[in-house]
Amino acid sequence: MAGPRPVVMSGPSGAGKSTLLKKLLNEFDGVFGFSVSHTTRNPRPGEENGKDYHYVTREVMQAAIANGEFIENAEFSGNMYGTSKAAVQAVQAKNLICILDIDMQGVKNIKRTDLNPIYVSIQPPSMEILEKRLRDRKTESEESLQKRLHAAKVDMEISKEPGLFDVVIINDDLNIAYGKLKDALLEGGKKT
Numbered sequence: 001m002a003g004p005r006p007v008v009m010s011g012p013s014g015a016g017k018s019t020l021l022k023k024l025l026n027e028f029d030g031v032f033g034f035s036v037s038h039t040t041r042n043p044r045p046g047e048e049n050g051k052d053y054h055y056v057t058r059e060v061m062q063a064a065i066a067n068g069e070f071i072e073n074a075e076f077s078g079n080m081y082g083t084s085k086a087a088v089q090a091v092q093a094k095n096l097i098c099i100l101d102i103d104m105q106g107v108k109n110i111k112r113t114d115l116n117p118i119y120v121s122i123q124p125p126s127m128e129i130l131e132k133r134l135r136d137r138k139t140e141s142e143e144s145l146q147k148r149l150h151a152a153k154v155d156m157e158i159s160k161e162p163g164l165f166d167v168v169i170i171n172d173d174l175n176i177a178y179g180k181l182k183d184a185l186l187e188g189g190k191k192t
């Protein structure tokens, strides 16, 4: 695929991916562009359809997947998520570096495509801190929270697999983590 290498950001729910991404997209407006995924989950307060996600029903999403419109898709915490070809193309058409925020299944599936991104894993300092951040965010029901914590344990184990990620960033202090993210992306840019 022509153009600069896309960036895949992954890591447990609540690790801080969206927070770091928003900082990056704000500081480097005109450099990076966000691949807007589809999901069947409900929007959170403050989230916008078409900006944070395309919010769709399971039926619509399944039909689009069957129609070959998706690069990858996964079931996470009881909902469907997926990256459409159109989402990535919309970013690349503007000559921006495409950023994908996807779960571990997405990472494994993207590895089977020709997208060739830089793989960044954002990890929390500990399970305890992750749980506190997720609870304090106040976006999840107790059931959804437990599902996310379970998925996080699996994610944190798999993330240790050598070679799976180009960079692993522990998001303890936000500004330090953000600095590391910027360093990693500037390094990655040099290798292309």
Ligand code: ADP
Pocket: 011, 012, 013, 014, 015, 016, 017, 018, 019, 020, 133, 134, 136, 137, 171, 172, 173, 174, 175, 177
């Ligand atoms: P994700 O997108 O990975 O699910 P978020 O970006 O929503 O995670 O972060 C989860 C919560 O933790 C949010 O409420 C966010 O404000 C908070 N948060 C993110 N990074 C930090 C940090 N370094 N220190 C403290 N709180 C953080």
Ligand code: 5GP
Pocket: 009, 010, 011, 012, 013, 037, 038, 041, 072, 073, 074, 076, 081, 082, 083, 101, 102, 103, 104, 105, 106, 107
């Ligand atoms: P949330 O509901 O917190 O926004 O996202 C839950 C999880 O779904 C996160 O790990 C996020 O990275 C992942 N996710 C978001 N969009 C996609 C996508 O298009 N594909 C995949 N595989 N995962 C996604």
